Amino acid sequence: MSDEQQAAINRRSFIKLATTVPVIGALAAIASPLLRFLKPNVKKFEIYAPTAQDVARGEKIPVATISEVAKPWDFKYFVFTQKYPQYTPEGFIAAAVPGVVIRLPVKLKLYDPATGLGPLSWARSIRKQPKVAESDIIVFSRICPHLGCIFNYVANYKEVTAGYGGFVPPPTRQHALMACPCHLSIYDPADQDRPGRVLSGPAPRPPRTFLFEIQGEDIFVTDVEPGGIAQKKGSGHRA
Numbered sequence: 001m002s003d004e005q006q007a008a009i010n011r012r013s014f015i016k017l018a019t020t021v022p023v024i025g026a027l028a029a030i031a032s033p034l035l036r037f038l039k040p041n042v043k044k045f046e047i048y049a050p051t052a053q054d055v056a057r058g059e060k061i062p063v064a065t066i067s068e069v070a071k072p073w074d075f076k077y078f079v080f081t082q083k084y085p086q087y088t089p090e091g092f093i094a095a096a097v098p099g100v101v102i103r104l105p106v107k108l109k110l111y112d113p114a115t116g117l118g119p120l121s122w123a124r125s126i127r128k129q130p131k132v133a134e135s136d137i138i139v140f141s142r143i144c145p146h147l148g149c150i151f152n153y154v155a156n157y158k159e160v161t162a163g164y165g166g167f168v169p170p171p172t173r174q175h176a177l178m179a180c181p182c183h184l185s186i187y188d189p190a191d192q193d194r195p196g197r198v199l200s201g202p203a204p205r206p207p208r209t210f211l212f213e214i215q216g217e218d219i220f221v222t223d224v225e226p227g228g229i230a231q232k233k234g235s236g237h238r239a
């Protein structure tokens with residue numbers, strides 16, 4: 001093969017290469033977003049998951065003294081300020097969460113440190129450990145988990161029957177109850193297995209609870225169970 005023939009072949013190869021590379025590049029540029037769309041490399045919602053800094057928080061506040069809830073079924077209402085992270089210049093938005101401290105006639109197991117189970121086990125979702133594992137004091141959010149009305153603590157169950165749709169509790173539950181005026185959900189704050197158990201009405205779950213501490217004569221709340229209204233357990237936790 002002469003030098004001229006060899007040079008012609010080299011020119012053809014070069015031209016072929018020079019036209020093929022951009023075509024392959026253009027096809028890759030088109031296919032890449034398509035493949036990313038078909039097989040995203042992050043799981044759904046994970047990119048929106050709250051970071052450790054995003055956990056909703058409030059200020060630890062005293063909500064009752066021991067002597068204010070000294071006897072079984074004594075109670076005290078309070079309002080807790082919950083702060084939710086917002087990507088605004090203010091950083092946080094505050095929400096008022098009304099709550100109720102109740103002295104029960106019996107002690108309930110609220111948290112088992114060995115298994116991590118119990119009514120206050122939700123604390124792990126905010127990376128905390130309940131300070132009180134067993135107590136006859138319990139603290140509920142008064143935001144009804146049905147549609148968000150504020151429910152009442154009703155010391156006399158007969159007032160529940162008279163004023164909240166005629167519900168008559170069974171003999172073992174004829175004591176103080178919690179009742180929502182909006183759609184008549186009735187809760188038992190002293191249920192041994194599930195404090196706040198729904199006895200009647202449309203509520204999908206018991207009211208949310210607070211983490212609390214007892215220091216000397218004072219009862220403090222530190223955190224409220226995360227979650228919005230009408231969510232069943234395990235269905236997410238953002239308010």
Ligand code: FES
Binds near residue numbers: 148180201202
């Ligand atoms: S909002 Fe309480 S029962 Fe509906």
